[in-house]
Amino acid sequence: MSGYKEEKKLKPLNKIWPVWRWGMIIDLNKCTGCQACVIACKAENNIPFKTKKESLQAREMSWIHMTLTYEGKYPNVKMSFIPVPCLQCENPPCIKVCPVGATYFSEETGIVGQIFGRCIGCRYCTVxxxxxxxxxxxxxxxxxxDMKKYTNPDVSKRPRGVVEKCTFCSHRLNxxxxxxRQENRGLKQGDYVPACVESCPANAIYFGDLNDPNSIVSKIGKDPRAFKIMEDLGTEPKVIYLHKV
Amino acid sequence: MKLTRRDWIKIFGSSGVMLYTGGCTRIQDTLDYLTEHTLAMEHILRQRDEEILWTNKTEVWKNTTCMLCSSRCGLSARVVDSNLVFIKGNIDHPVNRGGICPLGVTGLQYQYSIDRIKGPGKRSGERGRNRWEYVSIRKAADAVDAILKEVSGASESVIFISDEKDSAMAILMKYFLKTFNSSVIVSQNHKKGLIESASDTLNIKSEPIYDIENSDFILSFGYDFLSYNDNFMYFQKAYPSFRSNPSKRGRHIQVESKFSLTAGKSDWWIPIALFTEHLLARAIAYIIVKEDLIDKRFINDFTRGYDDLKAGLLKTTDLEDISRQTTVPVSNIIKIARELSDSKRPVCMVGPQVYFTEDPAERIKSINLLNFLLGRFETKGGMLLKESPITDIIEEELFGKEKFEVTRVSFENITKEKDLFKDKVVFITQDHPFKFAGINQELLSSLNQARFICYFGQYPDEISSICDLILPSNSFLERDDISLASDGYKVPVLSGIKPIITGVYETIDLSDFMYKRLKKTAGLKDTSSHKDFTKKIQGVVFSMRRGEIFTSHSDDSSVVRLLEGQGFWMSNYRNEADFIDDFDKHGSWWDPMYNYGEFGAKIRTGDGRIDLAGITLKQEIREDRKDEFDLRLIPILSSYIGMTGSGSDMPWIIEITGARVQEKWTLWVEINPKTADRYHLKNGEMVRIRSKNGSVKAKVKYFEGCMPDCMNILFGAGTGNFGRWAGEYEANIHALFDKGDLFNQDIPVLYSTKVRVERL
Structure with missing residues (x-):
């Protein structure tokens, strides 16, 4: 009951929360390709591992994947790797094609979300x-x-036949x-951090509010090394990469 | 234990759920075992299929220390309704400062692995038949007590087979042995070559570590430190810092026989023929000496014999010949030497490609010579020798000057001393050396002479099958202990290992178990427990009056460090109770002061000088015998898989280790397309790789980063000691290696295997 009384004293939501644009910056010069982000994401978001048989059918699942590319001929070989989560586009093409509105853009947070219960598995968004x-x-x-014991109770286990993707660990934002809100304050830097950012041993991933000019992402985003993947498509991704050209 | 009809159907109907999938020969054994000893299986390996009903009533975060590699990172684990649901890095721990590696997160899968032994089992039938019947922990303990009573009084009656080190339990193990008038621990030291080379040159038994975060130039000889090393987290944090130094981005040259992850991050990859790294080092030393690029102050003050070395180098070095043998062009050798000596704070590193070979000490010394010539020893950003471990100080404080000296016996001794185990009581812990090397007939017959063998591991493996009693101990997430060191870290770190969850399976706390045995069978009067013992250790550390409890707010304030350097102690706790409370809260203590430049303490030769003339610079390399095996096998080492291959039984690790060639769940071999062409091999084709020791089936992957006439293969793949997921590789990579290479020496020889390819 005391909780109820305290609730009444809280400020209205629109006074506490600004309009966020959560964004991520990945410094590829710092990234060591350890893939801690990949595994932390799987652990946090109940992404099941696949057996050998399923994996050979390319049914393996990952919300953030490490893309490794090689170029050149022996001995002048070059390698680059890019961790790729959902880029949380400001203008996401996946939403436009969803026939049932299962994928949506949150005006409050800028995160592209997915309502698993509504998804009919047509995979238009995937394409x-x-x-x-x-x-x-x-x-x-x-x-x-007993492996089911390590599943995260805060995240749903998606059924067969639905499409899923990175949500910037939006359950952590909630x-x-x-x-x-219980402390009657706004969010502070570091209150909300996705699992991949938290795990990175090289501190190569930065996360914050792109709308806040004082946030770490707004500052680092001005680095001359910054670029966005396939920027010319006009999707305006909120995941920015840093790389020395 | 009540068995329902459903349980019976599960046990008989889904043998796949319960198999040890280590190899085909084991499957029939396991099936026999299933049918004849169902009840025992029910207890030992039973799977629980009930759904988890979350009530979300209790949620806690607890700190502990990761024991899956020797980095000893701090972990924060989330426990909801008594279930461990997430592991992240502890931000208050100096080693990882909040970061975590994939292996650390995979602690979840280690904890709840299907293959985990879930209760004690007593051997049923002959040794080696791998048949077990359930016994309660109390009965198992009684059996151990009875056997210990029989041998108490006799000398050398108990042996431990264990790689456990630098923990309170490791000290207790020594104490246990001492109480039973015994002194032998069978263990393996993979770093023997590195230690020997330091011992020969500097008369100090310590392995070199590299201060790369303060370097501006790395010349790495066969060290893929971003994939495999003893302090994985240090390199994961230090390398980005080395590369993103605001004043000058560190430059990195990687000399290695395969294009590794580290080579991929470097500025310049120099492929080199195997076993010739020391020749390249010699050629670089030649250029440095010839062009007088040495650090004269260091050479004058701390070395002797430079003139002899110089004369020898100038007289006998043949650059053209070295270039031919190493496959590195002369122009590149000269360029490397000049870049190296032009840098302010360079460091030359020695990796497994050098020290996991036969007689590596001389070759390591050739590379270390470069650090000496450039004065890069015991200076910021150079090669350091770790401070003497606090373990010694603690043992001395706790037990007086008369420490418990144990004899560490390696594989070589076992094969030499046939009666090592005869009539002894043998205790084997989870981390034991045979996990890496496997067991052979010699060891088996030697072990079979033991009076009693008890296995404390958490997962079944080759050695557990020949034991008399399996008494599973707590996993590192259930254990209460203290870790005294982090390998490869330059300063001392003490980390708390706290039980995150308890009572998941019928397991014992091995330290407490040993304490109880000491009281019951050896008449130990001490009424304390292992917990009190760890508190004593904390007390000793407090009384040392140095260091601090590390927190995320700790800084490296130069003023504080300066004062500490002058002998002032700037602690963030007031008294012992305060220290212990803070330690338990934040999870660790460390002493961040590293005293650079203390040459006297590290050069322990009679006159305090390094004898440069005494470093043999070999010009020759080992003769390569021509035979039917025409391809060199180059292992890809991974800290995730580990030397024992335990990571290859963890699905998450399997999913990421093949990222370099987009391969999962299948063993692959990397081959240069030109070499593949010569053997008419297609990309993606399954082939058989055969060495003189055995064969495995693997998928061919074209890889431009593979040297001609070589094949790269993931070491440890499929070696997961009977694990079902490791079994999915349908290949055990260890089959290709000579047991003698892996088994009989303290130095695993991983780079000597030659293979041929057979098309299927």
Missing amino acids: ACPYTVRVFNWFTPEWPG AAKDRA
Whole structure:
């Protein structure tokens, strides 16, 4: 009951929360390709591992994948790797093609979300996404034996036949908002951090509000090394990369 | 234990759920085992299929320390309703400062692995039949007590087979042995070559570490440190800092026989013929000496024999010949030497490609010579020798000057001393050396002479199958202990290992178990527990009056460090209780002061000088015998897979280790397209790779980063000691290696194997 009384004293939501544009910056010069982000994402978001058979059918799932490319001939070989999560476009092509409105753009946060219960599995969005970051659940997700104990209770386990993707760990944003609201304050830097950012041992991933000129992403985003993938498509991704040209 | 009809159907109907999938020969054994000892299986390997019902009533974050590699990173684990659901890096830990590697997150899969032994088992039938019947922990403990009572009083009656080190439990293990008048621990030291080379030159038994965060130039000889090293997290943090130095971006040249991840991040990859790294080092030393690019102050003050070395180098070095043998053009050798000596703070590093070979000490010394010539020893950004570990100080404080000296016995001794285990009580812990090398007939017959063998591991493996008793101990996430060191870290770090979850399976706390045995069978009067023991260690560290509890707010303020350098102690705690409370809260203590330039402490030769003339600079390389095996096998080492291959039984690790060639769940070999052409091999084709020791099936992957006449292969793949996921590789890479190379030496010889390709 005391909680109810405190609730009444809280400021209205629109006074607390500004309009965010959550964005991410990945410094490719710092990235060591360790893939901690990939595994932390799987652990946080209940992404089941696939068996050998499923994997050989290219049914493996990952919300952030490490793309490695090689160029040149022996001995002048060059390698580059890019961790690619959903780029959280400001103008996302995936939303336009969804026939049932299962994927949406949050005006409040700038995050492109997915309503799994509404998804009919047509995969139009998967085809429309120029960054190929959406994955389809071909099989009923399984965690054998006691492995199901490590699933995250804050994140739903998606059924077979739906498309899923990175949400910038938006459940963490909800939890951070709850905590901040209880303390009658706005969000502070570091209150909301996706699992991939948190895990990166090289501190190569930065996260914050692009609308806030004082946020770390706004500052680092001005680095001359900054670029966006396939910028000419006009999708305006909110994941920015840094790389020395 | 009540068995329902459903349970019976599960046990008999889904043998796949319960198999140890280590190899085909084991499957029949396991099936026999299933049918004849169902009840035992029910307890030991039973899977629980019930759904998890989250109530979300309790959620806590607890700090502990990762024990999956020797970095000893701090972890923060999220526990909801008594289930461990997430692991992240502990931001208050000096080693990882909030970061975590994939292996650390995979702790979740280690904890809840299907293959984990879930309760004690007593051998049923002959040794080696791998048949077990369930016993309670109390009965198992009684059996151990009975056998210990029988041998108490006799000398050298107990042996540990364990690689456990630098923890309170490791100290306790020594104490346990001492109480039973015994002194032998069978363990393996993979760094023997590195230590020997330091010992020969500097008369100090310590392995070199590289201060790359303060360097501006790295010349790495066969060290793929972003994939495999003893302090994975240090390099993951230090390398980005080295590369993004605002004043000058660090330059990195990678000399290696395969295009590794580290080579991919470097500025210049120099492919080099195997076993010739020391020749390249010699040629670089020749240029440095010839062009007088040495650090004269260091050479004058801390070395002797430079003139002899110079004369020898100038007289006998043949650059053209070295270029031919190493495959590195002379112009490149000259360029490297000049770049190296032009840098302000360069460092030359020695990697596994050099020290995991036969007799590596001389070759390591040739590379270390470059650091000496440039005065890059014990200076900021150079090659350092780790401070003496605090383990010694702690042991001395706890037990007085009369420390428990144990004899560390390696594989070589076992094969030499046939009766090592005869009539002994043998205890084997989770981390034991045979996980890496496997067991052979010699070891098996030697072990079979033991009076009693007890296995404390958490997963079944080759050695557990020949034990008399399996008594699984807690995983590192269930364990209560303290870690005293982090390998390869230049300063001492103490980390708390706290139980994150308890009572998941029928497991024992091995430290407490040993304490109880000491009290029951050896008449130990001490009434304390292992917990009190770890508190004592914390007390000793407090009394050392140095260092601080590391928190995310800790800084490297130069003023504080300066004062500490003058002998003032700037701690962030007031008394011992405060120290212990803070330690438990934040998870670690460290002493950030590293005293650079203390040459006297590190050069322990009689006159305090390094004898440069004594460093043998070999010009010759090992003769390559021509035989039917015409391709060199170059192992890709991975800290995630580990030397024991344990990571290859973790699905998450399997999913990421093949990213370099977009391969998952299948063993692959990388081959240069031109070499593949010569053998008419197509990209993606399955082939058989055969060495003189055995063969594996693997997929051919064209890779421009592979040297001609070489093949790169993932070391440890499919070696996961009976694990079902490792079994999915349908190949055990260890089959290609000579058991003698892996088994009989303290130095695993991983680069000597030659293979041929057979088309299927």
